[in-house]
Every structure is written in C-alpha cells, then in structure tokens.
Amino acid sequence: MSVIKVNELTKTFDKKDVVKALNFELNPGKCVALLGPNGAGKTTTLRMLSGLLNPSRGSVTFEGMKENGDIREHIGYLPQYPVFHNWMSGKEFLIYVGQLANLPKKQASDQANSLLKRVGIADAGNRRIGKYSGGMKQRLGIAQAMIHKPNLIILDEPVSSLDPIGRREVLNLMEELKEQTTILFSTHILSDAEEVSDDLLLMHQGEIVESGSIESLRTKHQTAKINLTFGDSNDNYLSSLKSIPSVNESLIERNEIQLLVDDIDQARKDILLKVSQENLPLTKFEISRTSLEDLFMKVVKN
C-alpha cells in the first residue's frame, strides 16, 4: 500500500510542459529523494503534491483520502525559502499553524513544545522568529511541517541554503524523522540524497528519468570504466580511442579520458594494443566502476 500515488502529473506554464506526465508511488516509512539539477521541475512537482499549484493534467491521491477530500490534511510541507511571521515567537507560530491544522489549542501547544525540543531549538522557542538564524528557521520549518502528524512530509531543498554545520544538523534530523513518517525531499546534491534517502527519483527536464532504491540503482548502473591520462592534451587521443570497437562511450572528465566498456578484458587488450601501435604517451591507466555520480552527470549533460 502506498502513501501517495501520482498519476500522469503534468504542469504547463506558457504552453511549455515544465513537469511531464509523472507516475510514481511512495511507500510508507521510506525517505525518498527527488534528485535533479536546477530547473528540472522539482519544486513545481512538490508544490503540486502539496496543493499549492493545480496540476494541468493528472492526479495526486493519498491513502485513505475521501473523494474530493483535502489533500492538505495529509501532508506537511516545507518550502525552499520558508517565510514566517517575524513578529511571532517560534512557539507562537507553531501553535498558530497547529490550530490551523485543526488541533485544539492545548494539544497544539503541547505538540509545539515537543517539536521545538525535537528539532533542537527549545531554548529559542520564546524568541522572535526575526532573530533566528537560517539553520534555526529551517528547523522551525520542519517543525511546522510536522505539527499535525501528517502521513507525508514534503521538504523542498531542505539543506541547500545552509552552511556545513546547519546542513549536517538538518540531515541528522531527517535521519531521525524517517523512523516515524514518510519523507519526500528534493535536492540537487547527490551526496545528500545518498546519505539519508532509501529511494531515489532522478528528475531531468520535467521527467523522471530513473527511479528505484539507491542500492538497486547503484548495481544497475555499475558498468566498467577505464580511466586514461596522457602526457599532453587528452583531446588529441580521444578520437583514435573512440574508434576501438569494444569501447561503448567516451568522455573527458577532469583531465581524464573515461571509456565505458562491457567486456573489460577485451577492452584492456584493445586499448593497450592501440597505445603501443601508435606509440601514444600514456601516463595513467586505471580500471574502475561508474558511480551514481556518473549516472547523475550523464543524465544532466544529455
């Protein structure tokens, strides 16, 4: 049983499809990263899931939601740049949004206290939000998303705007939260996704190009790779290496020629033969495997 089901979700701005017919489901208790470069349509997707934007086509359904029900009851949402009422204290704001989510005042207040403690800003609870630092605001943002114990928490770039310390703290917090609820968060940084998420949705130009658990993606896209470096400019040799039949793909990355191959033994033989025949000034020869990083870069560059 999935928490949320997205069917042919599409958003069109000015006749351009920013999000193109997405289909996916999220399973309960998972932490899912929506990974993609800037402009891939991540924020638009999350805003449609949270009801802030209306889909141009397609639908979003929640588990246990009545016909014509309000999807907002089932989700907590943290925008990329959360803005609060700066004249309120953190605790007042949590109680305010708690009551807006239909909690009685007493319960909203208890919940606010426990969340302030949970996200680690209990000391600042009675201070004005205007005086909070970026990291504290982000934590308050996560707390307000959780106030009504939603089935799904949607976080839009929760760590992108933070300094290294704030980023570490929020990632740890997400690690704790995923014990209790389903989390969907967007990021353009692969290492953040790898660190806390179970599943990955890789998005590019409005489409989900790859999805699955981190482990399965890692295995699936693990192809052999040969890295070569030459004494002078690598560009001069790329074309002759490309012509080797056992080389599937070639690219230059960080002063290195990378060749993707299927049969590593055959490729090694072919390449070394070519190097000795043409007397190429090879300085480094290395066999490795592609990582998720390579997959991400490949998707983004195409």
Add this chain to the structure above:
Amino acid sequence: MQWKTIFVKEMLEDWRNFKWIWVPLVFILIAIMDPLTTYYMPKILDAVGGLPDGTVFEIPDVSPVAAMMMSLSEMSMFGVVVIVAITMGVIAGERRSGVAELVLVKPVSYLTYITSKWAEKLVLVWISFIIGMFASWYYVNLLFGEISFSAFLQVLFFYGLWLSLVVTITIFFNTLFKVPGLVLFVTIATIIMMSIINQVFSHVLIWFPNNMSSHIGGMLDGNHVSGDLWGTAFVTIEVIILLIIASLFSFRGKEMAN
C-alpha cells in the same frame, strides 16, 4: 475554530505593530481637526497678526450639524486613505512574502482565510472610527451646539457602513493583486471613480453608496431617517456581500505558489 485562530492572530499582529494605538489616535485627529480649526479661526488669525484694519471678514455661524458633517467630510478623505493603507497588505503582503505558502498549505478554507482577516480589520476600523467620532461629538456639543445622542448613533451606524465598504473593496483587490502598493493605488482609484460617478449621476443613482454622507446630512437636518438613507445602507450591504463572494472566487482561481 480556524476562523477564530486567524482572527486572533490578526488582532495580535495589529497590537504588536501598534495599529491599535495609532489608528484610533489618527481617527481622533481626523475627526476633530476641521470643527476645531473652524471654531478657533478668529483667534488663530489674531494670533498670527490679525487682519489689516478695516477688513470686514464675517465668519459665518456654523451649525452643529454642519460641524459634524465637517468631521465626516475629513473622514471621507483622510479616513479612507488610512483604512486602505492599513488593509492593503493583509492578504497581498502574506502572499508576496511567502507566509501564505505556509499558512495555506494547512487545511484552511479560503473563505475562512479571507473573512477572518476582513472581520478583524472591520473591528479595528469601527472602533477607531467610533472613538474618533466621539471626540468630534464632544467638541461639537461643547463649541457649536447640541446633537442628540441618538442622532449621533445613527451617524455612526450609517457612516460606518460606508467605511466597511472601503475595507471590503481593499480586501477584494488584495485577492486580485499581490503587491500591496498596487492594491492601495487601485483601491483609491476605484473610490475616486465611484465618487465621480456619484457626482455625475447622483440624481439617478440615489442609493449609490457614495451618497451616504449627503443622506446622513439630510437625516441630521430633518431629524429622521429617510427611506433613501435606508436604501443606500441596503445597497452598501449588498455590495459588501457581493464583493466578499467575488473575493472568494478571485482567490480560488489563484495558485498560492505563484
């Protein structure tokens, strides 16, 4: 429940940014300015050097009714500007800053969101207006002559309706635009247009809301509430209700994250 939550939050906000202090004070100023300067004009002229010898300058006797109407006339200028200024950002400002994204992602109905904010501003405007007019009534009775308390209450009620319409127009434009300055401009422009229409067609559009103060003048002179005053009040209330409904539809068509 949610309605009360937003209403109370708006009250608290206006308290913390001192609107509950300065708006009543400004309304007192607006209400008493004209009657007082009129009464003390001869003394003011003397104090600043007086008129040249031989100038014959008759200061007409001002009736209590005319003095009270002076207060209303100032209200219709400065009072309206103040009302639009304090209301221009209630929704537009929250959408522009992005707070609306956090608030409206909670299961709050748009009707609740709009009407609770509208009601809070009405309370602020009515209380400030009543305090201001009490000051005016006090000075009018002291300096110009008596206006009965019941007539005064009628002035409050009918003119308060007109000011409520001003609040409602501002709220309506709040749902259309998300720049508070633009809300201010369009609302003032609309009210000026209405006033022009009123002046040109006042003989046909007898119950037009802008006619309220002239009917109130008639009521104070004739000492009874005319059918036309009731009619104008009725039309004003109708327009307020229609504008609230229109606000709801205009807001529904908006996407909060744009």
